[in-house]
Amino acid sequence: MTPAAITPSFWMSTRRSFAAAMRRDGFGIIALVVLALVILGPLYSVVLWAFAERWQYPSLIPTQFGLSFWEQTFARADIQRALPFSIVLASVVTLLSAVICLPASYAFARIKFRGRQALLLSFLATNAFPRFGLYVSIAVIFFRLNLIGTVPGVILIQLVNTLLLMIWIPTAAFQGIDRSLEEAALDVGASPLRVFIQITLPMVMPALSAALLLTFVNTFYEAQGALIVGLPRVVTMPVLMYSLINSQLVVQYGAIVSFVLWMPSLLLLLVANRLLRGGYLTAGFGV
Amino acid sequence: MATLDLINLTKQFGTVTAVDAVNLSVQDGEFMCILGPSGCGKSTLLRMIAGFEMPTEGDIRIAGDSVTHLGANKRPTAMVFQKYTLWPHMKVFDNIAFGLQLRRLPRAEIARKVEEALALVSLSGYEERYPSQLSGGQQQRVALARAIVLEPKILLLDEPFSSLDAILRVRLREELRRIQRRLKITAIFVTHDQEEALTLADRIAVMNAGRVEQLDAPTQIYDNPATLFVADFIGAMNLLQAQVSGGRIVLSGVTLDAPPGLQDGAATVAIRPEDMALLPDAAHAGAWRAVVEQISDLGHYRRALLDVGDGTLKIYLPKSAAVREGAQVAAFPRRYLIYANGGAPREVTRALPAEALTV
Ligand SMILES: Nc1ncnc2c1ncn2[C@@H]1O[C@H](COP(=O)(O)OP(=O)(O)OP(=O)(O)O)[C@@H](O)[C@H]1O
């Protein structure tokens, strides 16, 4: 179950049936609680730290809450630079990836050319092997091309990361659309471009939005590639967080930055929720 | 609202010839059925007319003008597909209005035309539904409305009702025929259901392996099948191997008169079950001696299977015919066709002897 599906009524019915469920299914409940502690525990601690002014050892919760560290964090020059830069970078990479991958995935779905299968699998290859080795060898090439420490270098390496998602999800979505739906649109007089924009695209939109959002979020979080290719001059938020944590400055800085880094994920969940609820998806496909 | 001419139309997929040098002229306002077994190239032919497939060779002319090199979106044709092809993200209104909006008609006129089209297919008031909220039959009616609202010169239908149940299929095809007559659209209807073709069509083109075997009115196709394939494919038929020699046709169990001028050699004799009469058991010239193997009542007529020694004959009888299973009878063909050397069939009709059991 995704967090998006947890609604108030869900909680209410959960509470009412808790005792019954406990009797029936004790082991499952215990497993759930343990899992929740393991997953939510660290998150809980991060959230508390982000809003803590002071937190002395024996206390279970911070001894004093406050927002002064937020001011301090956002007053830092490195964060003021890295946050907008990361947002712009992730947007640019997502956009570029879409421009490159969407036509390609349409071709993959619609045209049966030789080597299609092999090419599709090759995108998996970049994800099937340890990234780090790939990055190092790319970094060597980038070094020769003077791309190390440059924004284009970081964009390029992050693009590589997005290919799998942005090719595979849309290809599957396009394949799921019956060709005769497009032919029917051609038949009533729509040009091929209009067919794509008004018929094909709206039908793949849910899958496409998911791919775009996932790509944005993944890119926003991406640290390895940005670290190897970007440093020392290009610093993204996740890279900055590494240095904030490693240099043992103030716990609150790390906590606040991770808190900020969650935002895209929360946004993703909200939008996914909206997508699944609203519009023709429910009426049209009976979801 | 226009004529359609196919000239030497050919389509090859790799080594497969799906449509093989088809010549076909459809008249203005005509309802033409394309009938043939699965895989004979019916859909391919229709898809070439619509512009979804590029012919390997030949020409397509609508109202005299070649459209072969025109894109599907520029042709004055409209198609109703076998699959459900309403756009799932658009309401019924928008599905029908889409083509009109592309033509930049005023809003009020679009609304009026959509309303008229929906009324024509008896679906007034369904404008705000999504396709998934319609039954299969309703979806195909909307698809029909979407096609005719554009007032196409040629209406193309590729087995549009084949996924519906029998009763609905009959109702919808009658509705379609009524609409087509009213609007006087030239229509091409693909089907592999011969009953559908025989009841609907002004003319039927029977296809086999990419070629048109016969193009004729339904009664002609039924009464005078031009080739052995058509004889076998349309309606029930007794097909019997025979040998022609010296003005006689020798079959197993019987010898028939040959029409004048028939060459000696192998031939096939075709007899419709309803062209066979039963006589009391006795030796008759040109009749089989047979045992009634099985009788089935099929509504308004009876079907009897006759055992003629080394084969079975199928015959249709009126309900009044006094026969029972196990009876010894003579089976007398009143009319038969002889197919030889791939040429046109020769027809023989014979007067019935007085003692026939049937009228
Ligand atoms: N896109 C294609 N690529 C290759 N071969 C094809 C293609 N479309 C059709 N064919 C072949 O062409 C022949 C005719 O196919 P077509 O779909 O026109 O038959 P049909 O008469 O409509 O059959 P059915 O009644 O089953 O719909 C078949 O042998 C089919 O396999």
Ligand SMILES: [Mg+2]
């Ligand atoms: Mg077909």
